[in-house]
Amino acid sequence: MAGSTLEKLTTGMQEAASETSSRSPQAHRPEHLAAIHCENLSVFYGAQQALFNISMDIPRHRVTSFIGPSGCGKSTLLRSFNRMNDVIENVRLEGKVLIEGENIYEPGTHLPTLRKNVGMVFQKSNPFPMSVRDNILFGPRRQGVKNRALLEQIIEDSLRRADLWNEVKDRLHTSALDLSGGQQQRLCIARALANSPRILLMDEPASALDPISTAKIEETIYELKDEYTVVIVTHNLQQAARCSDITAFLYLGKLIEMNETAKVFRNPSNKQTEDYVSGRFG
Amino acid sequence: MGQRRRSADLIDSLARHVISVGGLCVIVAVLAIIFFILREGLPLFYPAKSSPQPPLPIPLQAGQGATSLLVTSDEYREFVVTLDRDGVVRLRSPQDGALKQELRTPLLKGEVLTAASEPTMGSFIAATESGLVVPLRLQFQVRWEGGRRVLQPRLSGGPVLDFERPEDPIRKVSGARLEGGGAQAAIVTASGELLYGVFNAVEEKTTIFRLTDEVSPRRLSALAMSSNGEWLVAGAEEGTFNVWQLEAGEAPSRIQSSEASAAPITALAFLLGDESLIVGDAAGGVAVWFPLRYLQVANTAEAPVRFEGTLLRPGEQQRILDRGYATEYSHIPALTFTTAGRSFRKIHTFAPHPHGVTALAASSRNRGFISADTAGGVWLRYATTESTQARLHAGKDAIRSVAFSPRLDGIFALDAAGRVHRWSLQNSHPDATLENLFTKVWYEGAMESAHVWQSTGGSDAFEPKYGLWPLLFGTFKGTFYAMIFSVPLAIVAALYLSQLGPSRLRDVCKPVIEIMAALPSVVVGFLAALWFAPLVSQHLATALLWLLLMPPCLGAALGVWYLTAKVLRATLRPGVELVFIFAAFVVAFLIASSLGPFLENAFLGKDLATWLFERFGIVYDQRNNIVVGVALGFAVIPLIFSICEDAMCSVPPAYTSAALALGASKWQTAIYVVLPAASPGIFAAILLGLGRAVGETMIVLMATGNTPILDLSPFTGMRTMSATIAVEIPEAAYGGTLYRVLFATGFLLFAITFMINTIADTVSYRLRRRYGRY
Ligand SMILES: Nc1ncnc2c1ncn2[C@@H]1O[C@H](COP(=O)(O)OP(=O)(O)OP(=O)(O)O)[C@@H](O)[C@H]1O
């Protein structure tokens, strides 16, 4: 049983690895700065500590996936990269998070700019009750983009990147709520891309979707890493294996292991990681 | 297990039944209220009902050759009263015409040639063949004998006016009593003389004035003197009439000679109140004329002056209707205004009779009258509404005299063949028709037709004015000012507290604002009327300046706040902006309170209200729209606020997080995401607030001044429907016209609020369907 799972994972990974090598033209770019660097990051919800001294570097133009059992703090960690934790009451944070070298918890950080650069896609698709078009343009408009031609360009580009253009190009003016669940989630991805972020955080973007929609989204993610740094939280180990370059395993608020995806799945250095990826718990 | 399931089912069905019964009760209660309101209001619009009774042939008295000259009745319709040619007043049973009593007076000697009745109950004036004119009065004393009513008639007369023309028989007579026992009368004789006589009770002598020469066409065919003795009108066969203004004992002055009709004028009468002249002609035309005041306007300057759209050359004069121009043009000293007296003008024209008019009779209680024609038509009219309420037929003979019974519950008509026709009449609300509740009406004493609400007046002769338009207007005006004050405040407050402000503040403010709703509106009204209104009127300049300075000051404060945040390179703690906003308020107030009086002193030299009036004619009432807007707004803010706040709080957090994650600031999120998503709730809140403001009573009652005027100015008061109902229902006679008009107003109010709430519901439902698929 365990063996077969492993086998499947490995084949998935091999495919992933081969594809990575064949379509990463930017792999040679110098990367002296990690896209995200965090140091001794601890997050508390009131008295309860959710993350314990996390330190990690997330490289540019890679897909990094966070895996781990439910409640281990993956979403919390992801939210601390664009300060969406601030919205929650009674959150306290210690340590540093540097996005491309800048500590985003420094007082005076302009949150809108930060969040424009670090886009986020939520687990549950949450398009605004507006037209498809207005959804896409929400970010750019808040950023003050006025040029019509540019706005049209943004719509088409981001929808194409999210692999949604062909499905919605004739219904840009209909309500986003009329789209299917998978389309809505891809719309949310397109909406985040419209801001042309540098980093895209995705919290279980495909958890509520059927296999076909999931496959489409995975494809999208895979294509995105050419231009973006992608961090994805997933419960689906195959997904992590298929579309991520680097995998981080979290357990009970601690970073247990972080390494090349192939290594994490094939040859984990930690016993807990091995148990988890082989399906012995979680 | 099964047991438990069964008891759960039982409770379930019980609850269902209780709830449905409760719901049904509410619906039934609402329907019952509507039904009751309609039952009280609808009779207003019922048409006049009349039921004819068979004509009463009055038998010619053997040997006396008596024919009746005029007909009337007593208050209880127990007798039909006729004044006959032989000078006898005969009382007959209205059932069978049996003669009940004959009343004589020694003052009437010889044959009575003509007579006229005054609208005041039981008064006639009779002219005899010997040239005497005798005012008569028939009174009834009511006694109760063994539970039965017994009417004791008494005929009195005098003083006698002797026109000393036994050789020239009197054809027409009209007269009026004067205070202190005097009397005056006018006659038209067979030879066409028009004479006016006054009997002075102190000197006991009659002074006669001959007016014949003042009449251009001499063939006079109708005569009427108003019962207050102010007007004498003589109509001629040429269709003209002449009016004299009478000053007891002095020579009458003719003030008007007008072309009234192409046909001979055959009947003239004054309506109750002596301010309206009814003119009937031989072609069947019936019209009511009002004496209107005129002004003489002259340009005393060297240059032409523009006046009411025309250019008045220097020295030029113009005679115009007095529409209050003297005050309106008081700022142009070149124009001088002098009163130019009054003259009658045709105001209401009624549906014409197919035959010539022969007789008119005015009601002694309202503005109703009867016109009768040569072919037995007896038409019931109402002057205020310019309507014909009933067309009655009395055989084929010409009608000689008509009369209302004193209580307006019957009509009597005497035809040329000596028969008396009777109708009993039910016409309780002639002065309010659906049309004239909402259209402009030309009321007596007014210079033009207008929407007026004035339900009660000083005298019995008052003409009630039931124009609902000013009340509707006042209601919406008050509501409008309340809404422009409260809606922005409530929405901004709700948005700030629910989205932007610190949550601690929200926990304090929300209950406080909601407690505001529990403040009795009478307290709000009281404070507004007795504290706020005087305060504002004393410091009008300061108040207005403050209002004006608020937006720039707020803008400046927010700018400073923003810059501070930038300079400190730190996100200020939420809630700090409140300090800036508060500072803006204080600064604006300080500037306004020092600048206001200073500006008034430096530039106006007087206080703003006086200056506005003197310079622009803008009236400043102490209880005005600003006060009402604030007070009423204060009452609706809690409602709007709490519904808006709830709506904004229930906007799914997924939307706000999505917006924030897309780099929108908190403000942008609030405005671009929360506002649209909460719009159904906000819209419902506004409309519910509107409904509340429309129906609000105590505050508007106390703070509006209750003046039913049509004027959009924020400095004047108003009168709302709700306040009118509250003020006037206690003094409205049960079942009376005012009572029913107030119920109709209540129904209108109900319909308006019902409509607003329905719109609120449907639109917010639509919006929710559009935005609300969370
Ligand atoms: N808003 C919150 N308030 C209080 N505690 C929270 C909040 N959000 C998360 N937590 C707690 O923090 C811990 C980590 O939660 P987090 O949502 O990051 O887990 P997760 O790894 O994303 O789990 P899942 O895979 O189920 O999404 C949990 O113990 C959770 O109870």
Ligand SMILES: [Mg+2]
């Ligand atoms: Mg999670």
